[in-house]
Amino acid sequence: MPEYMEPVIERSKHFTRPETKAGGIRANKPGPPYARHTQQILKGNFAAAEGARLSRAGFIPAYPITPQTTIIESIATMIRNGKMDATFINMDSEHSVFAAAMGGAQAGERVFTATSGQGLFYAHEVLHAIAHFRLPMVVCNVGRPSIPWNIWSDQSDSIAQRDTGWVQFYGESGQEVLDSILQGYVLAEELDIPVMVVLDAFYQSHTSENVWVPDQDLVDAFLPEKPVRGTEIDLTHPKSMGGMVSPEHYEDFNYTYWKDINRVEDLTNRIGKAFGDQFGRPYGAIEAINIHPGTKKILITLATITTTARGVVTNHPDVGILKVRLFKPFPRKSIVDLLMTSGIDPETCQLITVDRNFLGDNEGALHQEMRRALYGHQFKLYGIFAGLGGKDIPPVTIQKVIDRKLEDPNEIIWIDNE
Amino acid sequence: MYSGSVGCRGCGWSMIARHISSILGEDTVYIVPACCFSIIVGQYPMNALKGNVVHTLFAAAASTATGIRAGLDRKGKEDATVVVLAGDGGTFDIGLAAVSGAAARNENILYICNNNGAYMNTGIQSSTATPYGASTTTDPLPEYKKSWPKDLVGIMESHHVPYVATASPAYMEDFRRKVKKAKEIKGFRMIMVDGPCPAGHKTDPADSIKVARLAVESNLFPLYEVENRAYKVNVKPAQKVPVEKCLELQGRFRHLFKDESGKSVLGEIQAHADQAWETLKEKEGIVSEEYVLTGE
Numbered sequence: 033m034p035e036y037m038e039p040v041i042e043r044s045k046h047f048t049r050p051e052t053k054a055g056g057i058r059a060n061k062p063g064p065p066y067a068r069h070t071q072q073i074l075k076g077n078f079a080a081a082e083g084a085r086l087s088r089a090g091f092i093p094a095y096p097i098t099p100q101t102t103i104i105e106s107i108a109t110m111i112r113n114g115k116m117d118a119t120f121i122n123m124d125s126e127h128s129v130f131a132a133a134m135g136g137a138q139a140g141e142r143v144f145t146a147t148s149g150q151g152l153f154y155a156h157e158v159l160h161a162i163a164h165f166r167l168p169m170v171v172c173n174v175g176r177p178s179i180p181w182n183i184w185s186d187q188s189d190s191i192a193q194r195d196t197g198w199v200q201f202y203g204e205s206g207q208e209v210l211d212s213i214l215q216g217y218v219l220a221e222e223l224d225i226p227v228m229v230v231l232d233a234f235y236q237s238h239t240s241e242n243v244w245v246p247d248q249d250l251v252d253a254f255l256p257e258k259p260v261r262g263t264e265i266d267l268t269h270p271k272s273m274g275g276m277v278s279p280e281h282y283e284d285f286n287y288t289y290w291k292d293i294n295r296v297e298d299l300t301n302r303i304g305k306a307f308g309d310q311f312g313r314p315y316g317a318i319e320a321i322n323i324h325p326g327t328k329k330i331l332i333t334l335a336t337i338t339t340t341a342r343g344v345v346t347n348h349p350d351v352g353i354l355k356v357r358l359f360k361p362f363p364r365k366s367i368v369d370l371l372m373t374s375g376i377d378p379e380t381c382q383l384i385t386v387d388r389n390f391l392g393d394n395e396g397a398l399h400q401e402m403r404r405a406l407y408g409h410q411f412k413l414y415g416i417f418a419g420l421g422g423k424d425i426p427p428v429t430i431q432k433v434i435d436r437k438l439e440d441p442n443e444i445i446w447i448d449n450e
Numbered sequence: 451m452y453s454g455s456v457g458c459r460g461c462g463w464s465m466i467a468r469h470i471s472s473i474l475g476e477d478t479v480y481i482v483p484a485c486c487f488s489i490i491v492g493q494y495p496m497n498a499l500k501g502n503v504v505h506t507l508f509a510a511a512a513s514t515a516t517g518i519r520a521g522l523d524r525k526g527k528e529d530a531t532v533v534v535l536a537g538d539g540g541t542f543d544i545g546l547a548a549v550s551g552a553a554a555r556n557e558n559i560l561y562i563c564n565n566n567g568a569y570m571n572t573g574i575q576s577s578t579a580t581p582y583g584a585s586t587t588t589d590p591l592p593e594y595k596k597s598w599p600k601d602l603v604g605i606m607e608s609h610h611v612p613y614v615a616t617a618s619p620a621y622m623e624d625f626r627r628k629v630k631k632a633k634e635i636k637g638f639r640m641i642m643v644d645g646p647c648p649a650g651h652k653t654d655p656a657d658s659i660k661v662a663r664l665a666v667e668s669n670l671f672p673l674y675e676v677e678n679r680a681y682k683v684n685v686k687p688a689q690k691v692p693v694e695k696c697l698e699l700q701g702r703f704r705h706l707f708k709d710e711s712g713k714s715v716l717g718e719i720q721a722h723a724d725q726a727w728e729t730l731k732e733k734e735g736i737v738s739e740e741y742v743l744t745g746e
Contacts, residue, residue: 090524091517091520091524093513093516093520119523119524123551124513124548124552125548127548128513131548132513133517134514135515135516135519136521137517138504138518139520139521140521141517143517158507158510161506161507265479265502265504267476271502272499272502272503273502274505274506275491275492275494276489276494277493
């Protein structure tokens with residue numbers, strides 16, 4: 033593998049997990065085989081369920097919806113078989129699922145659940161409340177769009193929730209979903225901000241892959257018990273939560289939230305590095321693939337599209353990929369730092385977003401966020417819509433994107449509708 | 451409950467919350483959806499109750515309570531009482547699916563619905579608990595609400611929950627007995643309380659208890675309880691009072707006392723109350739016998 037193919041992970045000097053006990057966990061070397069792991073063949077949804085189990089989530093309110101259902105089914109089975117110690121409740125809707133998740137977290141539980149598409153839309157009101165109650169939890173969303181009915185891969189659902197105050201990670205593989213759940217709890221409980229880990233429907237949720245499942249003691253050393261904040265429901269120290277706040281004070285809550293949400297990008301990089309030190313698989317807010325001074329085109333991708341693109345760019349030494357793993361808050365600093373230090377020629381290198389979401393606007397969400405991130409810089413940015421409602425994005429489509437002559441950055445292209 | 455809460459004069463909320471909290475004690479978590487009581491119990495940073503209060507979303511009282519119950523149980527706090535204090539809008543209407551879910555799961559929650567018969571916190575809009583014949587800001591004069599309120603107790607008891615009851619601030623001994631009884635029962639319990647609302651019912655605040663008493667005596671708001679689906683009527687008025695005696699004190703029914711058409715509406719309300727009373731008495735006989743026969 034050429035050096036420029038190595039993932040670029042921002043290394044931090046600050047974040048370290050607590051020291052493990054003497055004779056305890058030894059750090060993993062990067063790359064498989066990973067010590068203290070079991071290699072399994074798992075569908076993405078089952079990798080997500082393993083992530084919930086290993087995180088020792090104690091409360092799982094649940095409601096079925098395709099294509100996430102096998103996540104909650106798998107958790108229910110693990111609890112029934114004694115492999116997981118959690119309270120599982122069949123709720124009456126996703127609105128109720130998220131409200132129960134809110135109540136469980138208020139009572140101090142580590143909460144997990146999963147949903148998709150319409151379920152996430154239905155829970156929208158509660159997503160705001162959970163975030164602004166400052167309740168840490170991790171939830172998986174398996175992305176699908178709305179009407180007309182469609183259950184296949186599309187990120188319109190989760191991206192429509194980007195302004196609810198939740199952190200969002202998009203997982204490229206089942207492995208990354210599992211690992212992001214573990215890291216998600218560390219991040220959520222550090223900042224008291226909820227985390228959503230998003231999977232692609234079917235291409236990921238129902239596709240079997242090799243997944244290295246870490247041993248419980250390895251996870252326990254990385255993700256300790258949920259810290260007690262003193263803000264939980266406590267019978268000996270009664271308090272009132274969520275009462276009407278006057279205009280005089282309301283902004284104070286937003287201000288403290290703003291300060292913490294601004295820490296997410298850096299903390300994601302530091303937690304991802306610490307995770308790499310212990311598990312052998314480092315992560316960052318973004319990943320740069322094949323980006324070097326000679327790069328002429330950079331595809332900007334979320335989730336499984338990245339994997340297909342990885343394969344295609346092996347035939348294109350001058351095409352790179354910028355994978356966005358942390359989507360919300362958008363990792364502007366990591367992206368600008370990468371592009372400014374990569375040596376690419378801003379006059380000739382074309383940055384191309386690939387959006388699998390439609391939000392009723394001219395550009396897709398990834399394109400909008402990139403424009404925002406690159407404001408004031410001279411990079412050339414182009415926008416492609418592809419793969420909506422689960423339309424496959426095979427290598428030939430990625431090839432079409434690479435071959436497409438791009439002249440006007442204001443032109444938005446539907447690659448399969450030209 | 452501390453003094454100084456911000457309820458309106460003559461509102462039932464402060465009084466019933468004082469009695470409820472005195473019975474339930476301090477190991478209690480109160481869940482309050484959007485409703486008048488969310489304001490009464492205290493804006494940030496105040497809390498009029500000596501217990502944890504969680505203000506939650508309008509449709510989410512029963513579901514939030516489900517999560518809190520689960521969290522407390524996992525910490526070994528099974529003895530703590532989780533109680534919802536909600537209005538009729540959050541119970542009959544927007545929150546009904548969550549209430550039904552919690553009841554069907556038989557969550558260990560005590561649910562108190564203060565039924566004042568409209569969305570009073572937003573300014574007297576009709577709910578599905580608003581009485582037939584009442585005028586509200588969304589059923590404005592010269593018309594009035596022309597559908598009957600839901601039978602909430604019937605809906606709840608059909609979920610096979612251990613305890614459902616009605617109660618009135620005019621019958622405080624009966625009210626306190628029911629709260630005490632509900633406290634000792636495990637599972638989903640609901641008490642629907644008649645909620646005097648001078649601002650919404652257009653009554654004199656001094657008449658709140660009087661109107662509530664007349665509602666019971668005229669069978670407009672009968673007091674009964676359903677324990678494991680067995681009905682028991684708790685107050686059987688010695689002499690039935692015509693519904694007019696209760697309605698004439700409430701400005702929201704004033705239009706019914708102006709002409710002949712109003713008079714016929716009053717007749718419909720009287721007939722409906724009579725029919726409901728007869729049905730209730732029938733249920734009292736039949737359903738309890740069923741339970742005797744099955745030994746439950």
